[in-house]
Amino acid sequence: MGGLFDVQIPWFIPLYRRVIVVALLLMWTVVEFTRGSPFWGILFGGMGVYCFYQFFIAFNPRMPKTESEEETAEKTEENTGDKTE
Numbered sequence: 001m002g003g004l005f006d007v008q009i010p011w012f013i014p015l016y017r018r019v020i021v022v023a024l025l026l027m028w029t030v031v032e033f034t035r036g037s038p039f040w041g042i043l044f045g046g047m048g049v050y051c052f053y054q055f056f057i058a059f060n061p062r063m064p065k066t067e068s069e070e071e072t073a074e075k076t077e078e079n080t081g082d083k084t085e
Contacts, residue, residue: 008059008060012055012061025051026048029041029048
């Protein structure tokens with residue numbers, strides 16, 4: 001997806017970070033509803049549900065490639081060309 005709502009990044013690999021983000025969003029949802037602000041409650045609740053889905057159901061982070069991994073991938077691509085003998 002990429003962009004503003006892409007939460008599947010390497011920073012969220014540790015489980016505690018994902019749990020904290022979802023817990024804070026859902027707790028803030030309760031605060032907003034108890035204070036009488038349904039708009040903000042729905043907004044934060046939606047973000048909490050979205051983050052829960054992204055972090056615990058569909059989570060598959062993309063690890064950044066190091067230079068050595070990129071070089072190895074390039075060499076592998078060069079060596080596995082279509083060579084029919």
